[in-house]
Structure formats: structure tokens, C-alpha cells
Amino acid sequence: MEMERGYYALGYLDSLAYNDTLAHRLDPRAKIIATLLFVIAVVSYPKHEVSALLPLAFYPMMLMMVGEVPARYVARKLLVLCPFALMIGIFNPLLDRQPMIEAMGIAISGGWLSFASIMLKFALTTSAALLLIATTPFPAICEALDRLFVPRLFVMQLMFVYRYIFVLIEEAMRMVRARRLRGFRGEGLAMSEFTSLAGVLFIRTYERAERVYQAMLARNYSGAMSTLRELSMSASDWAFLAITTAALVLIRAYGIAAVIGRAAL
Amino acid sequence: MHMSDALLSPEVGASLWAGAAGAIALSSRRLARQMDERMLPLMGVMGAFVFAAQMVNFAIPGTGSSGHLGGGLLLAVLLGPYAGFLAIAAVLMVQALFFADGGLLALGANVWNLGVYPCFIAYPLIYKPIAGSAPSGARRAFALIAAAIVGLQMGAFSVVMQTYLSGRSELPLGSFALVMQPVHLAIGLVEGIVTAGVIGFIIRERPEIVARMNGAAAAGAWSGRVIGAIAIATLLIGGAGAWVASERPDGLEWSIEKVAGSGEIGSHDSIAHRIASALQGALSFMPDYSLKGSTKQGRGFDAGASMAGILGSLILLVAAFCLGLALRRRKGKAGR
Secondary structure (H helix, E strand, O other), X not given: OHHHHHHHHHHHHHHHOOOOOHHHHOOHHHHHHHHHHHHHHHHOOOOOOOHHHHHHHHHHHHHHHHOOOOHHHHHHHHHXXXXXXXXXXXXXXXXXXXXXXXXXXXXXXXXXXXXXXXXXXXXXXXXXXXXXXXXXXXXXHHHHHHHOOOOHHHHHHHXXXXXXXXXXXXXXXXXXHHHHHHOOOOOOOOHHHHHHHHHHHHHHHHHHHHHHHHHHHHOOOOOOOOOOOOOOOOHXXXXXXXXXXXXXXXXXXXXXXXXXXXXXX | OOOXXXXXXXXXXXXXXXXXXXXXXXXXXXXXXXXXOOHHHHHHHHXXXXXXXXXXXXXXXOOOOEEOOOOHHXXXXXXXXXXXXXXXXXXXXXXXXXXXXXXXXXXXXXXXXXXXXXXXXXXXXXXXXXXXXXXXXXXXXXXXXXXXXXXXXXXXXXXXXXXXXXXXXXXXXXXXXXXXXXXXXXXXXXXXXXXXXXXXXXXXXXXXXXXXXXXXXXXXOOOHHHHHHHHHHHHHHHHHHHHXXXXXXXXXXXXXXXXXXXXXXXXXXXXXXXHHHHHHHHHOOOOOOOOOOOOOOOOOOOHHHHHHHHHHHHHHHHHHHHHHHHHHHHHHHHHO
């Protein structure tokens, strides 16, 4: 059952990417670069920073709203993905108990601050990556990478992996289901059963790769990636990139949020 | 053991990105020059195979837990190190995007930990010498298990080092390693047994496939230049680490403080002061973000400035929210 769930999650995320909104219409190169700048801005904060990280939430929030990605979906995804950061981060409050700030008479230790910082950074960077793929079809990302000087051979690997994961996961699911239907014991797959199942899947995959190659030759494969639509950075793409970069710099380097807050106070 | 963006510092994340990108560029260039064209779809579809096989869980005997295939070593053995590395790197990248496993900055670390070690260290330096040219089944299995264990031990230790050098977690190097290494010994053992099982099955059922793949992969035979590239990248990472340690006293000095001087109040105080001044340095570009005299609480932190920061953030976020709403509505109208 777990496999089915993973498969549908994959398909759902993929289907989101084919929506048509302002966020989806942006050039994938602009979105990739903006997302990378955003991630670097987030992780560049020192380990105890919590409040200064908050304004950076503008970026995933706007992409989510404009891209019409359901907030509940993003929240659920973050919850599912948090264990690793949580497991490592949770030791900070235990190891660093020195009080660092006092808020309303309660002393907060440096450990809790750095833990909160890790979790906030996790939420920001993970949602940004998630929203990039939720607003950009994977082939467009590959095309953008190709134009951003990523080696063509590697970009083609990405394309192949993307094109065939759905096919192969379906195939694996059929095999697991067939075994379950014919088995008398519980659900669990023993290690020896897994190796023969994976072996059969491998042989089928190999044969499929040969057919794929024949098909590529039949369609006059020449080593180039051909697409119907050429990527081009329009004025709005440049504007998006410029505004995002400016906002990140203002927030990160000039602490604009604190300035506004002080003015408001 | 996917690394996470939140635990990385930009310096460590960027050095590993550079290392991973270098390995990808090197492998691509080498393959582009001398690869059999048939390998192109084979690598990609094999990547998708590993992706699918990773989603099938199996029971690990005697533990009651379940595991799944990693696949880096399997691809290296069947496709050769260069093609295997590109395929596993592609798998990790698709996973980083579709499963948001770790994140985009951590992608470099993950490609390094789960791709470079099995393909460029474990395969050529452990598997090849032990297995030789025409190994028996048992010998091949032994070589695969040894290679999988070495690859995963290196990967696990890298996760520990990357976390430690980034200084985001308080975990002391020693105890973190003491947890990670034994756990990954078990995982490596399982990975080796499963990899040996799958390769054994394929050789038993369809020996010609392995022969043909090895023929096509021969162009990607391993050379010493990779070791050179890896050594350079490692130096780069080590250098970045040393730089982080000297530039960012907050990570290293607290651990030093914990290990060395916990009893002496005098030295403790001076460390607190140093940390306070480091914090001040980090915050100095923010006007009026002042640090309280750090006598009582050690490292002072002005709550008032934090409040201003939080309030300002809220204002900014509300503004962004409204802007988002406006952009969304405009899109709706345009749609109609």
C-alpha cells in the first residue's frame, strides 16, 4: 500500500505542475535561479537566528498563492518530510541549555533557539523546492538546466528517469500486487523474494531500454534535444528575478523587516 | 540518510555542490567522448529502475524493520562507474525535486554521499580488486558486501562531518559518529546482500545481459584521474571547513567549551563574551539591533529588537499576501 501512496503522491505533484497561472508561466530558468538564491539566503543565517528568518517566508508564500498550490498539501508534505531535521535538531535543546534570551520572564536557551532555527529553515527551503516543482513541469526544468550549461548527457538522464519512473513504478506495483494475491502469508516481502522481484524488474527494464533505443533511432535521434517551444526570458521573467533578488538582499543584508517593525512601533 | 538544507551552512553546502557538479561534468565529458550510443537510454531507464525498486520495501530478517535498495553500487557494477554515477545522480536529483528529499542545497551533499563514494571509491577500490575479472558467485557476493559497507560507512561519516562543519547542530562529532557508523554498518550489510542477490539473479537468468552491458560500459572504465579530482574536491571541502571553523566561532567554540572547560567560570565568561561579540558582528548590519550587556545571561540578546523584527516580518508577509492575492485575481480575470 505504501508504494501506491508514493506513486499517487508523485502523480499529484506532477499534475500540479501543468496548471496555468502566472507562476507557472514564468521562465523555468528564472524560477530555478530565484529558488537557489532563496535557499542560500535562508541557510546563510547564523544558527540562533529565528525572527530574522520570518520575512523570507514571502517567497514560498507568494509562489504558493499565485501558483494555486493548496496550502494544506504543502503543510502535509512538510510534516511528512520533517523527521530527519527533527531528529538531528532535537538534540540542540538537550545539549545547549544556557539561557540566551528572556521573553516575558521566561528564559529561552540557545538550544531551543537553534532548534527553532533549524526547523524554520527546513520549512522554508523544503517548501521552496516543493513549489518549484509544483509550478514547473519537469521537462521545462530539464530544458532550463540544458540552457544553464548543465551537461547535456546528464540532462538527458534526468529526462529518462522522469519519463520512466511512472512506467516502472507501475510495473513494480503490478508485480508486488500479483505476489500478494497469490501469497498465503502476510504482506512483508522477504529479502530473497525482493532480490528475485527486483531481478525480474531489471531484466524487463533492460529489454525496455533496448526498445526505447530502437524507437529513438526510428524517430531520427541525432543527439539534440528538440522541443516545440523555445525558452525565452521575457520582461516579466526578468522583473520576477530582479524583484525576488532585491527582496532577498533587502531582507538578508539590510534587515528591512526590523526597520519596518521599529518604524511601526 | 538524506542530508537536509536546514543542517547545512552555505559554505559546506556550496563546496559539496561544487564537488558533485565537478563529478557530474567529468563523467559526462568522459562518456560523451567514448560512449556506445545505446548506453544513453539504458542509463536513464536503469535510473528509473532503481527509483522504482527503492519504493519496494522488504523485511530485514531478525529485526522486524524493513529496508529498501540504495542502488548506487548496483548501477556502478552494471553500467560502469561513470554511467552508474550519472544515473544515480539523476535519480537523487529527481527525488530531491519530487519527494523534496533534503532540498536543493543538500542535493550536492547527497550526490556526493550516495553517488561518489559507491561509484568512484567502493566500486574501483573495493569491489574490483576483490572480485577480479571472472568471479565466482560467492566471491562476487563477498566483494559486493564489502564494497557496499565501505561506501555506506564513508557516506554516513560524510553526513556526520557535513553536519558538524556546518555548525547548525549541537551534536558532538564523536557521539553522532558513534550512532551513525554502526547503524550504517547494518544498512551496508543489507545493501550488499541485496545487491549481490539482484546481480546473482540476473547472471543466473540472463547472463548475456550482464556481458553486453559490461561491453557497452567498457568505454567508461575507471581511471586514476577521478581519484585526483576527488582529492582536489576533498581539499576544497576541507579548506572550506577550516574556514568555517575560523570564521564562525559559534559552532566550534561551543563544542570546545563543552569538551574542555565547563567548570571554570572565568574562561566560561570570556567565551561567552567572544560569542556575544561574534553575534554582534553577525548582526551589526542591522541598525539598532543591539546586544544587551552580557553579564547575567552570558549571551545577551535584545528582546525588543527581536519584537521589532517579528512585527516587521508580519507587516512584510501581510503585504506579500495581499500582493499574491492581487496577482492571483488578475490571473483569474485573464483566464475568463
